[in-house]
Amino acid sequence: MFHFRTMSRTLSAPVTVAFDYTRSTGPVLGRFFGGLRDGRVLAARLSDGTVVAPPPEFDPSTHEETAELVEVSTVGTVTSWSWVPEPVAGQPFDRPFAFALVTLDGATAPMLHALDVASPDEVSTGMRVRVRWAAERTGHITDIACFEPAGDSDEGPGAFPAPAGAVDPVTGIVTPVSLDYTYAASPEESAFYRGLAEGRILGQRCPTCHKVYVPPRSACPVDGVATTDEVELSSRGTVTTFCIVNVPFLGQQIKPPYVSAYVLLDGADIALLHLILDIPAEEVRMGMRVEAVWKPRDEWGTTIENISHFRPTGEPDADYETYQHHL
Amino acid sequence: MGKQPAAVVGVGQTHHRAKREDVSMAGLCREAMDRALEDAGMTLDDIDAIVVGKAPDLFEGVMMPELYLAESLGAAGKPLLRVHTAGSVGGSTAIVASSLVQSGVHKRVLTVAFEKQSESNAMWALSVPLPFNMPVHAGAGGYFAPHVRSYIRRSGAPTHVGAIVAAKDRQNALRNPYAHLRNPDTTVESVLASQMLWDPIRYDETCPSSDGACALVIVDEDTAAASPNPAWIHGTVMRSEPTTAAERDQVNPQAGREAAAALWKQAGITSPIDEIDVAEIYVPFSWFEPMWLENLGFAAEGEGWKLTEAGETAMDGRIPLNCSGGVLSSNPIGASGMLRFAEAALQVRGAAGEHQVDGARRALGHAYGGGSQFFAMWVVGADKPTN
Numbered sequence: 107m108f109h110f111r112t113m114s115r116t117l118s119a120p121v122t123v124a125f126d127y128t129r130s131t132g133p134v135l136g137r138f139f140g141g142l143r144d145g146r147v148l149a150a151r152l153s154d155g156t157v158v159a160p161p162p163e164f165d166p167s168t169h170e171e172t173a174e175l176v177e178v179s180t181v182g183t184v185t186s187w188s189w190v191p192e193p194v195a196g197q198p199f200d201r202p203f204a205f206a207l208v209t210l211d212g213a214t215a216p217m218l219h220a221l222d223v224a225s226p227d228e229v230s231t232g233m234r235v236r237v238r239w240a241a242e243r244t245g246h247i248t249d250i251a252c253f254e255p256a257g258d259s260d261e262g263p264g265a266f267p268a269p270a271g272a273v274d275p276v277t278g279i280v281t282p283v284s285l286d287y288t289y290a291a292s293p294e295e296s297a298f299y300r301g302l303a304e305g306r307i308l309g310q311r312c313p314t315c316h317k318v319y320v321p322p323r324s325a326c327p328v329d330g331v332a333t334t335d336e337v338e339l340s341s342r343g344t345v346t347t348f349c350i351v352n353v354p355f356l357g358q359q360i361k362p363p364y365v366s367a368y369v370l371l372d373g374a375d376i377a378l379l380h381l382i383l384d385i386p387a388e389e390v391r392m393g394m395r396v397e398a399v400w401k402p403r404d405e406w407g408t409t410i411e412n413i414s415h416f417r418p419t420g421e422p423d424a425d426y427e428t429y430q431h432h433l
Numbered sequence: 434m435g436k437q438p439a440a441v442v443g444v445g446q447t448h449h450r451a452k453r454e455d456v457s458m459a460g461l462c463r464e465a466m467d468r469a470l471e472d473a474g475m476t477l478d479d480i481d482a483i484v485v486g487k488a489p490d491l492f493e494g495v496m497m498p499e500l501y502l503a504e505s506l507g508a509a510g511k512p513l514l515r516v517h518t519a520g521s522v523g524g525s526t527a528i529v530a531s532s533l534v535q536s537g538v539h540k541r542v543l544t545v546a547f548e549k550q551s552e553s554n555a556m557w558a559l560s561v562p563l564p565f566n567m568p569v570h571a572g573a574g575g576y577f578a579p580h581v582r583s584y585i586r587r588s589g590a591p592t593h594v595g596a597i598v599a600a601k602d603r604q605n606a607l608r609n610p611y612a613h614l615r616n617p618d619t620t621v622e623s624v625l626a627s628q629m630l631w632d633p634i635r636y637d638e639t640c641p642s643s644d645g646a647c648a649l650v651i652v653d654e655d656t657a658a659a660s661p662n663p664a665w666i667h668g669t670v671m672r673s674e675p676t677t678a679a680e681r682d683q684v685n686p687q688a689g690r691e692a693a694a695a696l697w698k699q700a701g702i703t704s705p706i707d708e709i710d711v712a713e714i715y716v717p718f719s720w721f722e723p724m725w726l727e728n729l730g731f732a733a734e735g736e737g738w739k740l741t742e743a744g745e746t747a748m749d750g751r752i753p754l755n756c757s758g759g760v761l762s763s764n765p766i767g768a769s770g771m772l773r774f775a776e777a778a779l780q781v782r783g784a785a786g787e788h789q790v791d792g793a794r795r796a797l798g799h800a801y802g803g804g805s806q807f808f809a810m811w812v813v814g815a816d817k818p819t820n
Contacts, residue, residue: 119564127494127552132457163459164505169477171463277454283494289564299565317679327675347586349578350632351571356557359568366569368579375679380567387632392586409565426586431680433583 117296117408124284134163134172136275141177143245147237148175148270149213156214157267160247176267179211180237181256186216189226196284198252204229208253212266220252228255245276294322294333299408301338305400309374311335317375321410341398343371343378343416344424346432350387365390369416370432377432380410384417393429395421438817439534440663441778443473443543443650449613449763452551453644458498459505462545465646465768466506469543473650473660477507480650481539486516486526486546487767488802491558493549506545518671520573520715522546523647523770524800524809528669531651531811535666540653547646548765555642555766571631574639574718576804578631580683581720585633587684590723590738592633596624597741598719599638599761605748606758608787613643613763624719638719638761645765647772654817664778664813667795668699676804683805689728692808697730700795700812701819706731709812711753711780711790712797713773717760722746725799726754729810748790756780756788770800774811781815 131139134150138160141148150161150172161172187206193199198220206229207216222238223229234256243249291299294310298321301308310322310333317326318337326333348367351360365387368377382390384399396416406412445468447453453461462485470476483506485499495501499515506513516526523546530544556572570576585592603619606612619637627637657663672692675681693705702708714729716722726737731752740746746754755761757776760769777798779785785793795814801807 117565121561121564123491123561125491125494125553125557129552130452130454130457130549132455132460135457162504163457164463164507166504166509169507171460281494291565295565312679315679319679327678347579347583349571349575349582349634350629351569351575352628352632353571353574353630355560355572356554357560357562358571359562364569366571366575366579376677379569381569392582410567413567430587433580433587433682433684 115293115296116290117299118288118290121287121289122284123287124282126280126282129279129281131276131279132163133275134161136277137175137270137273139245139276139279140273141270142247142249143243143276144273145239145243147178147180147210148273149178149267150174151176151267157212158215159210159213159217175270176212177270178213179264179266182208182210182213182235184221184229184231184233184235185209186231187221187229203252206235206253208235211264212268219250222252222254246279292324294324298322299410302410302412303406303408305403305406307339307341307371309337309339311337318373319376320371320374320378337373339374340372342419343369343374343396344429345382345390345392345394345396346370346377346429347392348382348390350390363387367416368432369396370429380413381415382417383415391423393423393426395419395424436535437537438654438665439531439651440657440660440665441649441813442652442657442660442663443469443475444775444779444784445469445472446611446647446772446775447645448611449643449645449765451613451642451644453549454551458493458495458547458549459502461549461644461646462502462506462547462648465547465648466543466545469648469650475541475650480507480511480541480543482512482514482533482542483508484514484516484526484530484533484542484544486522486544486771488519488522488548489558491553492555492766493552518802518807518809520717520766520802521770521800521807521809522802523768523772524774524798524811525671525770525807527649527651527771527774528671528809528811530649531666531669534651534653540656542651543648544651544771545646545648546768546771548767549644550642550765551644574631574634577718578634580805581718582633584684584720584724588723588735588738591742593621593625594723594738594741595635595638595719596621598716598722599624601747602716602755602759602761605756605788606762609757609762610786611763612758613641613645614758634718634720640717640760640764641762643763643765645763645768647768647775649771649775649778662782662784664781664815665817667812667814667818668696669811670696670699671807671809673807676806684724685728685734686805688806689725689801689808692810693729696810696812702812705729706752708795709752709797710793710795711756711777712799713755713757713759713776714797714799715760715770715773715801716755717764719761722754729797729799748788753790756785756790770802770809773800774798777811778813781813
C-alpha cells in the first residue's frame with residue numbers, strides 16, 4: 107500500500123481550517139437561546155397561526171420581524187428520524203444515535219435534534235420524547251444535550267403554548283468550525299516539489315508562447331495548452347517587487363517584520379513569492395539580485411520550504427528595463 | 434432584441450460599524466433591504482426575484498448563507514440567486530440583478546449584498562497556509578502592497594499621494610451618516626505619521642473591517658415611471674483574468690482596461706473625465722485611486738496621481754471620487770462593491786445628502802476583486818438612455 111502511494115503521480119497532505127466564529131444572534135434568536143439557558147423552549151407564533159421552534163427571525167408570510175414568542179413543552183412527538191450508525195467528529199454523540207424531528211407539545215412544526223437510543227429498534231415515528239438538558243446551560247442549542255424517550259410518563263400536552271414572559275436575551279454565540287481537507291498538488295506541482303526534494307528548481311515552458319512557468323501549471327493561463335517542456339532554473343534571480351510585512355495576524359507563521367518578495371529566477375518568465383533575509387528589511391530594493399539559501403539537506407521534503415529564504419548575492423542591481431514588464 | 438431599459442428606484446444601506454452585535458446576518462440584510470424598499474415605495478410582495486451577493490464563505494463560516502437566509506430575505510416562492518466574485522461581488526450582484534430586468538425576465542428585482550466581518554477574521558481567512566507552499570501570504574494588504582510599490586516605481590508618483598487619498602476619503606466620510614470611520618482629525622500629515630503595516634501601505638491608508646449591507650431595487654421602464662428620480666442604467670460590464678500569468682500587468686490589469694473601454698462605449702462616452710460627473714470606485718488601499726484612474730481611462734498611464742495631487746478627485750474637483758468616503762471609510766467586503774454602485778445611483782438621483790455633487794447627471798460605480806482579477810462597473814444617469 108505504501109509503495110503504491112509513493113508511486114502516485116500527485117503529492118497530497120492534510121490541512122485543517124479551523125476558526126471559532128462569533129455570531130450575533132439578533133433579538134429573536136437571542137431570546138430563543140436565552141430561553142434554553144433558562145431551561146425553556148421558546149417558539150414563534152407566526153401570522154398564519156403556526157408555532158415554530160426555533161423561531162424564524164422573520165415571518166415567512168408577512169416578512170415582519172417575529173414579535174411574539176411563546177413557551178412550548180419540553181416533551182414532544184417524533185415525526186421522522188434517521189439512524190446514525192457511524193458518528194463523525196462534532197456530532198452530539200460518539201456512539202450510534204438517531205437524528206429526529208420532534209414536534210414539541212404546543213408547537214405545530216418539528217425541530218431537529220439528536221435522540222439518545224441504543225439501536226434503531228428503540229425509535230419509531232410517533233414515540234414520545236423529552237428534552238435532556240445539558241449539565242451546564244450557556245445559551246446555545248447544545249443546552250439541549252439531546253432528546254430521550256419519555257416512556258409512559260404522564261406528561262401530557264399540558265397548557266402549551268404558554269406566554270413566554272420575560273427572558274434575558276443572549277446577544278452572541280461562538281460556533282467553532284473545523285474542516286479537515288486533503289490538499290492535493292497537481293501533477294505538475296508535484297514534479298516541482300519532488301524536484302525541490304533533490305535540490306532542483308523545475309519549471310515548464312509553454313509550447314505556444316514559450317514562457318517558462320515556475321511552479322509549472324497544468325496549462326498556460328494565456329494559451330490554455332499543457333506546458334510540457336521541463337526547464338531547470340537557476341537558484342539566482344531578481345527581486346521585482348516586495349512588501350515589508352509589519353503586521354502580526356492570527357495564523358501567521360513567520361515573525362514580523364519580514365520581507366515577502368517576488369523573485370524572478372533567471373530563466374523564468376513569472377516571479378515566485380518568497381522570503382528575503384540576511385539584509386535589513388529597509389535595505390531590500392526592487393532589482394536586487396538574490397540567491398536561494400537552502401536548508402540543510404537532511405531537513406528537505408517535497409516543499410518550497412526547502413529554500414529557507416533568499417539572500418542578496420552582492421551583484422549590482424538589475425537594470426529596471428530587465429524586469430519592468432514583470433510588475 | 435436589445436436590452437430593455439432598467440433603473441434603480443430604491444437604495445438602502447446599513448449604518449456600517451466594526452461590530453453590529455445588535456443584529457444577525459439576516460437582520461443586517463433586512464435593515465438595508467427594508468430601507469431600499471421604503472425608498473422605492475414597495476414591499477417584498479412587489480418583488481419578483483432576489484439576488485444575493487457576499488464574499489468568500491470562510492469569512493463568516495456559513496456555507497452558502499443564502500440557503501438559511503432565504504426565508505428572512507422574503508425569497509420563499511421566488512427565484513433566489515447568489516453571486517460570488519470575491520471583493521467585486523457587490524458590483525457583480527447588482528449587474529446580475531439588472532440583467533434580469535434588462536433581459537425582460539423580471540420587472541422588479543431586489544438585490545442585497547452583505548458582510549459581517551465581526552463574526553470572523555478576514556485576514557486569517559485570506560492567509561490559510563497550504564502544504565508545500567511558502568507561508569508568506571499576509572492578507573489582502575500583503576497581496577496588494579508589492580503592486581502598489583510597482584505603481585509608485587512605474588509612475589514616479591511622490592510617496593505622499595496615497596496619504597492625500599486617505600485624508601480626502603476620511604473627510605468625505607464625515608458627510609455620510611452611514612460611514613463606519615468618522616475621524617475628523619485625519620490629515621495628510623496624520624496619515625503619513627501612521628504605522629507602516631504592509632510597507633509601502635500605512636495603517637491609515639487601509640480600509641477598515643466592517644459589518645454592513647447594501648440593497649437596491651432595480652425595475653423596468655414601466656415601473657420606473659412611478660419614481661420621481663430613477664437612476665437609469667446606461668451600461669454594465671464585467672471582465673476577469675487569471676490571478677497570475679507570465680508578464681501579467683498587476684498594476685494596470687488588462688481586464689480592467691478592457692472592461693472600462695467596453696463600458697464607455699456602451700454608455701456613449703468618449704471622454705470619461707469630461708462626461709462622468711462623479712465616480713465611486715473600489716479603493717481599499719489608498720494608492721488604488723491613482724491606479725484605477727489610469728485603468729479606467731480618466732488619466733493616461735502614469736498620470737493618475739497628478740489628478741489626485743492636484744485635488745481633482747476631491748468633491749469640488751474635476752472628477753470627484755468616493756464622496757461617500759469610499760471603501761477606505763466603510764468596508765463590509767461583500768457589500769463594498771454594491772455600495773459603490775448604490776452611491777453612484779444616489780448621486781444621479783440627487784439623493785446623496787451632504788455628499789451630493791451638485792448637478793450630477795452621470796456617475797460611475799466600480800468594483801474589483803480577487804487578485805485584481807474580477808472587475809464590475811456600471812454607468813447610471815439621471816436621463817433615460819437613448820442608445
